[in-house]
Amino acid sequence: MNIKDIAAEAGYSVGTVSRVLNNHPGVSQRAKRRVLETAEKYRFYINSNAKHLKQADYMAVAIIVKGTDNMLFASIVEKLQEFIYKEKYDCLIHYINEEDNEVEFAIKLIQERQPKGILFLGSNEQYFKESFAYIKVPCVMVANSAKQLGFSHLSGVCVNDREAAKQAIVHLIKLGHRNIAVIGGSTDSSSPSQERYLGVIEAFKESGIDFNPKLQYESTCFSMEGGYCSMKKLLERYSELSAVFAMSDVMAIGAMRAVREAGLNVPEDVSVVGFDGVEIGKYLYPMLTTVKQPMYDIAKYSFDTLMKCIDGDDAVHTLLPFSFQKRGSSAHIDGRRILN
Known part of the structure; x- marks a missing residue:
């Protein structure tokens, strides 16, 4: 969906649509209302950074992280960055609050920065059900299952x-x-x-x-x-x-x-x-x-899956093994510690 499509749907010229989306004067309230309703319907946002991008050669992968205190996510993001840079992609990392809508954030990010794919760390399943259909680039839910959502371009890597x-x-x-x-x-x-x-x-x-x-x-x-x-x-x-x-x-x-x-x-x-x-x-x-x-494996499988999907593969859903580590913080009810 681009500005020409919005103009055709709304029934106004590209120039009128451009003036509305850029908040310029000289547009009737009726036209403004119609254009904005159409833009909202298709989750279309003005690309304020387009003049800085050359889409043909701009290669970036975005990482959207919910919350700032998750140490698991921090470790995985560090490894993902290494893989992304090794493949000569730019890495766009965005931290949002746990309560924020990561899918709506991704929709705006795609229009502004045009990444080739997105890695989600932390996700609300309901947001994906409501709005993910508007996202067309390959995506991976990292440390989370996406199989139940059924999108052909949304993969998942997680443990049971x-x-x-x-x-x-x-x-x-x-x-x-x-x-x-x-x-x-x-x-x-x-x-x-x-x-x-x-x-x-x-x-x-x-x-x-x-x-x-x-x-x-x-x-x-x-x-x-x-x-x-x-x-x-x-x-x-x-x-x-x-x-x-x-x-x-x-x-x-x-x-x-x-x-x-x-x-x-x-x-x-x-x-x-x-x-x-x-x-x-x-x-x-x-x-x-x-x-x-397995933090390294989660990061590696997530990145490799995204790269394959960017190249045209369908979504895959990977279940990795976990391990249980018995250490000193758990003990028998009588107080005896269970150590390795």
């Missing part, structure tokens, strides 16, 4: 989030814990959070243990502060808890601080299990028990 979370809960149950709290993201807007939550439910159900979400589940953003504040709430309302599973390592780190501030010890009083396997977890005391995602 449901099975990984299930193993985390089973690990704690085998250690004798029954009063287990969970800190995660929004199950309405985050596909990984939803899958991990379903894994949690499966683990409790298969073990014959009741799970009360209103008591035992706390939803927050994927950050240390989110984990810290959520753990404080859980300790206040769920005094029986002896363990917590956090759906990211940064959440787990925040939770551990809240436990200590409450005068309790990890793991003697509260066992903590995280998810991601970021580097800092090995340097905590005690070291963090966690689900480790």
Whole structure:
């Protein structure tokens, strides 16, 4: 969709459309309203940077990252940059808030910067259902599944989030814990959070243990502060808890601080299990028990998939193996640490 298409659809000249989109005077309110309605219908935005670009030889890949405190994403972005620059592409990195609409952001970015493809780190499935059809360049959801969305130019690379979370809960149950709290993201807007939550439910159900979400589940953003504040709430309302599973390592780190501030010890009083396997977890005391995602492989498969799709291949959906790392932050209910 270009300015000529907008003009044809709206029923006005290209010059009139240009004046409306550039907010120039001399256009009737009726024409302005019609042009803007048409532009909005097709998600068309004026390309303010077009004069700086030569589309024929401008080779760029965009990375859109939701949130600034996700250590997993930081590690993956670092590796993606290396792969992108090695292939002689420019790398356009954009950080947006967790609550922002990454698809609408991508639509504007495509019109302004014209990347050959986009890598999404962090995504709201609903936004893709609503607006991704307006995006025509190949895209990859990194560390997230895209298979269920069914777009021919949207790939996904991730681990089995449901099975990984299930193993985390089973690990704690085998250690004798029954009063287990969970800190995660929004199950309405985050596909990984939803899958991990379903894994949690499966683990409790298969073990014959009741799970009360209103008591035992706390939803927050994927950050240390989110984990810290959520753990404080859980300790206040769920005094029986002896363990917590956090759906990211940064959440787990925040939770551990809240436990200590409450005068309790990890793991003697509260066992903590995280998810991601970021580097800092090995340097905590005690070291963090966690689900480790293969960060290098996620970055490599995501980039290679995008390159193949830019060359004309259809979307592919890759499921990578995870590993469970038993370390010092989880212990048997009697307080004995489980170390490597």
